[in-house]
Amino acid sequence: MSTQQPEPESQEAPTDPEFQGAESSVDEAERSGGDIDQTAADPTDLEGETVLIKVFRYDPEVEAKQEPRFDDFHVPFTKGMTALDAVIYARDQYDSSLTFRHSCRQAVCGSDAFFINGKQRLACKTQIAELEQPIRIEPLPHQEVVKDLVVDMDHFYDQMHAVEPYFQNEETPAIEDLEEQRQSRENREKIKMSTRCIWCGACMSSCNIAAGDNEYLGPAAINKAYRFAMDDREPEEIKEHRLRIVEQEHGVWRCQTQFSCTEVCPKDIPLTEHIQELKREAVKKNLKFW
Amino acid sequence: MYEHDVIVVGAGGAGLRAAIAAHEAGADTAIVSKLHPVRSHTGAAEGGINAALQEGDDWELHAYDTMKGSDYLGDAPAVETLAQDAPEDTMRLEHWGMPFSREEDGRVSQRPFGGLSYPRTTYAGAETGHHLLHVMYEQVVKRGIQVYDEWYVMNLATSDEPNPKDRECHGVVAYDVQSGQIEGFKANQGVILATGGPGQAFDHTTNAVSCTGDGHAIAYRAGVPLEDMEFIQFHPTSLPSTGVLISEGVRGEGGILYNEDGERFMFEHGYANNAGELASRDVVSRAELTEVNEGRGVNDEYVHLDMRHLGEERILDRLENILHLAEDFEGVDGLVEPMPVKPGQHYAMGGIETDENGQTCISGLYAAGECACVSVHGGNRLGGNALPELIVFGKRAGRHAAGDDLGEPQIKTGYGNDVEDETDVELPVTPGSAGIGTDDGVAADGGPRSASDARSDGGIATDAAGAIERAVERERERVDRLMDRDTGIQHAEIRQKLQTAMTDYVNVFRTEEGVKKALRIIRECREEYQDVYVDDPSRTFNTDLQQTYETRNLIDVAETIALGALVRTEFRGAHWRAEHQERKDEEWLKHTLISWNGGKPDIFYRPVILEGDEKTYEPKVRSY
Ligand SMILES: Cc1cc2nc3c(=O)[nH]c(=O)nc-3n(C[C@H](O)[C@H](O)[C@H](O)COP(=O)(O)OP(=O)(O)OC[C@H]3O[C@@H](n4cnc5c(N)ncnc54)[C@H](O)[C@@H]3O)c2cc1C
Ligand code: SF4
Ligand code: FES
Numbered sequence: 001m002s003t004q005q006p007e008p009e010s011q012e013a014p015t016d017p018e019f020q021g022a023e024s025s026v027d028e029a030e031r032s033g034g035d036i037d038q039t040a041a042d043p044t045d046l047e048g049e050t051v052l053i054k055v056f057r058y059d060p061e062v063e064a065k066q067e068p069r070f071d072d073f074h075v076p077f078t079k080g081m082t083a084l085d086a087v088i089y090a091r092d093q094y095d096s097s098l099t100f101r102h103s104c105r106q107a108v109c110g111s112d113a114f115f116i117n118g119k120q121r122l123a124c125k126t127q128i129a130e131l132e133q134p135i136r137i138e139p140l141p142h143q144e145v146v147k148d149l150v151v152d153m154d155h156f157y158d159q160m161h162a163v164e165p166y167f168q169n170e171e172t173p174a175i176e177d178l179e180e181q182r183q184s185r186e187n188r189e190k191i192k193m194s195t196r197c198i199w200c201g202a203c204m205s206s207c208n209i210a211a212g213d214n215e216y217l218g219p220a221a222i223n224k225a226y227r228f229a230m231d232d233r234e235p236e237e238i239k240e241h242r243l244r245i246v247e248q249e250h251g252v253w254r255c256q257t258q259f260s261c262t263e264v265c266p267k268d269i270p271l272t273e274h275i276q277e278l279k280r281e282a283v284k285k286n287l288k289f290w
Numbered sequence: 291m292y293e294h295d296v297i298v299v300g301a302g303g304a305g306l307r308a309a310i311a312a313h314e315a316g317a318d319t320a321i322v323s324k325l326h327p328v329r330s331h332t333g334a335a336e337g338g339i340n341a342a343l344q345e346g347d348d349w350e351l352h353a354y355d356t357m358k359g360s361d362y363l364g365d366a367p368a369v370e371t372l373a374q375d376a377p378e379d380t381m382r383l384e385h386w387g388m389p390f391s392r393e394e395d396g397r398v399s400q401r402p403f404g405g406l407s408y409p410r411t412t413y414a415g416a417e418t419g420h421h422l423l424h425v426m427y428e429q430v431v432k433r434g435i436q437v438y439d440e441w442y443v444m445n446l447a448t449s450d451e452p453n454p455k456d457r458e459c460h461g462v463v464a465y466d467v468q469s470g471q472i473e474g475f476k477a478n479q480g481v482i483l484a485t486g487g488p489g490q491a492f493d494h495t496t497n498a499v500s501c502t503g504d505g506h507a508i509a510y511r512a513g514v515p516l517e518d519m520e521f522i523q524f525h526p527t528s529l530p531s532t533g534v535l536i537s538e539g540v541r542g543e544g545g546i547l548y549n550e551d552g553e554r555f556m557f558e559h560g561y562a563n564n565a566g567e568l569a570s571r572d573v574v575s576r577a578e579l580t581e582v583n584e585g586r587g588v589n590d591e592y593v594h595l596d597m598r599h600l601g602e603e604r605i606l607d608r609l610e611n612i613l614h615l616a617e618d619f620e621g622v623d624g625l626v627e628p629m630p631v632k633p634g635q636h637y638a639m640g641g642i643e644t645d646e647n648g649q650t651c652i653s654g655l656y657a658a659g660e661c662a663c664v665s666v667h668g669g670n671r672l673g674g675n676a677l678p679e680l681i682v683f684g685k686r687a688g689r690h691a692a693g694d695d696l697g698e699p700q701i702k703t704g705y706g707n708d709v710e711d712e713t714d715v716e717l718p719v720t721p722g723s724a725g726i727g728t729d730d731g732v733a734a735d736g737g738p739r740s741a742s743d744a745r746s747d748g749g750i751a752t753d754a755a756g757a758i759e760r761a762v763e764r765e766r767e768r769v770d771r772l773m774d775r776d777t778g779i780q781h782a783e784i785r786q787k788l789q790t791a792m793t794d795y796v797n798v799f800r801t802e803e804g805v806k807k808a809l810r811i812i813r814e815c816r817e818e819y820q821d822v823y824v825d826d827p828s829r830t831f832n833t834d835l836q837q838t839y840e841t842r843n844l845i846d847v848a849e850t851i852a853l854g855a856l857v858r859t860e861f862r863g864a865h866w867r868a869e870h871q872e873r874k875d876e877e878w879l880k881h882t883l884i885s886w887n888g889g890k891p892d893i894f895y896r897p898v899i900l901e902g903d904e905k906t907y908e909p910k911v912r913s914y
Contacts, residue, residue: 061828080531080620092782096834097826101329103498106534106619108420109329124532125618146468147831153326166428167387178343178377180384182396188389195389195421199328233387 304659311688335419360668454513470829480691520854528634648687651704669863723889
């Protein structure tokens, strides 16, 4: 049913000869390892223009799409247009079979993390005017492609579920008393960033370790564990239990602090820092090293 | 065929809460959702959850505020249940680990909100809905409740007695989006619809792309009335290109609205000489549109919200997230230029008619959350009152479906002798089914009828399994038909036309002529839909097919909104009519109900219940 999508380097050449020139300049940027996330000179330059997007296509069921390819779409630019708006336009005006997940259009549902111009980004939060053209839109790398930009998220969800992602405290006050568990402002502040995760999977897709070790919990799941382990409302025994989960063989010690997850996270969660802090906590508790 | 005791359709705040409650009451419960739960639109809510938690506050005050806010169209038993249950249900979220904002002493914080007599809006930063959704999903994971995610529910499987009140709901038909496989889901005790709002009926909305009123439409076509659909809340400051909400906070801090000529129109054109930009949502929305309609809009589309004069320091301190929103979603730097804003559809007060236990008039069929109308919000929802509705009525529906005794409901449902029939509405076109001799939604897309067609193929669907099999067969045939056709019209074109008509004619301004125009266009959309086809030939993740289904639902839902807007000849809450500038209590203290009636929509009314447990709410002028 699914295929592993080609690595960025091995992608096919674009089919539209008209845009070969533009395309090769992108390749150059990629080869030289340069960040192609360049800001176009002035967004107003694009007013009234069309932008070219090159979108990854694959469908295991449809003969013409069994070989992965890129399709070109010319989309009229409007001010404020996001990468999501562009693929929606392409789908609704040119090809209704163009397939991608999306829902909220405001960076809260986490459906539309794609690989845009060589970087994991939320399409709805990415301004077209800020991207170098032609804009290349691909599914998240290192994940099974179901169709076009849709990847199989099951593995990501499995890792999230593996850290017991729910609050645990058997001794909450009686509900009839309307008493809360107290939490200091400082402690709430401490976990604040970690609670912002929208399960988009960008971090996992950007992580080299996750790419090499399929069982690695990954940054999002470890961050979820952090969110509970650092929450003072959970009792100390539970915290220890949580640390045991993340310090296992495929847990925090795998992280080589490359910061790629932190760089791509659309919610600006300091993932690498959270992983490091859990390592320190594990050491403090004298938990076993791997 | 899959089988469970309780099947919950939808995994937003309402669906997740319903599933947890049903599970706790001992039922084998499953959730079927077209989105993975954490993708649901509940995650977009920012402001907070109203609940009388503190000493000095009182559920009765919350009930009073809600009733006043509803412009006296809320039903007292529903309003009082909400206010009474909200404190415990909100506190339970805290016990489940929700990261609420905190006071110095470690207690949860509450803040003031529009229309509230006490600061009782409980919040978690500016992301209350996100946290509520995730906390509830965590509890679902903890309990091991089965989730069929990315399964699209296409229809209900009900029995087919002539009177909807005699019908029984046996389950649903859904398809696995990833594989295209269509399956029946048998519900031994109940089906709970928690499918969210219908915002996509409009072309500019703060709602997600997934908010397509699916639950509304399938319940409607199965015979459940939709209630008070004309009451739609519009928010005055949404970004033009996406509909993303810019919070009232900007105007609260001193942000100013300007038209294209640089006039501060709220004052200069006399829309609100006292409150100015801080007038209520509906007043500001209408003012903005008047400016645009009279040629003073920027690019003929929107107005400007300017906060530059507040200074960088203050903006960064208090409104930093607004800068990000304007930058990320509109490409505008709020520090150097004014932000474009226009009114956007925001919330649907009406919905699937239920009683205070979440039950509809069809036995075994429940609804909760934004898709339901209990009715708590009446003519107008107060900010912070939707989230408590999700948890209070989600929980009740779950418990009731699982067999818990919640007492006799006071709210009546369905067509009965307590309703009033409408006689004198003149409709510009015949609403309802487009095809002759079919009663299949917009459908008449060439195929067999739904909901009640079993009568015509001989067997009365008395046994549950049979009813489900037949329903599955119908959907399989419908899908084959949509996929087999290779010419015709595509759903996106119809949807765009429908959305534009709704935003042009059934938005904050409603005139008799305009609403009638909308009804004519909706009729055209129905007719065009008969030739709709799905171009994508693949069964794998076919979003073209899913959206084609959704568009059909939007047509039915949009029509009920327009019908309600036409027949309600008064100005109440969010419903404004050019020809009727007053609230008419003698005539209109009643709910509008529209029922599908086999393809020929019936309009009738049920009096609002203003008698509470201990007191009666006397309608007063809604001024603040
Ligand atoms: C921007 C914004 C801000 C808001 N802020 C606040 C606030 O501060 N306070 C407040 O009280 N309210 C607020 N509201 C309102 C409130 O958030 C919503 O009314 C509420 O979250 C709706 O929840 P729900 O569970 O009914 O539906 P949703 O959360 O929309 O969930 C619907 C579910 O149904 C599923 N579904 C739909 N159709 C199908 C189908 N055919 N088959 C299978 N599954 C289906 C979806 O997958 C989804 O899981 C806000 C709304 C918006 C848009
Ligand atoms: S941590 Fe950030 S990048 Fe990773 S899933 Fe969560 S929001 Fe996405
Ligand atoms: S569409 Fe929801 S995060 Fe982008």
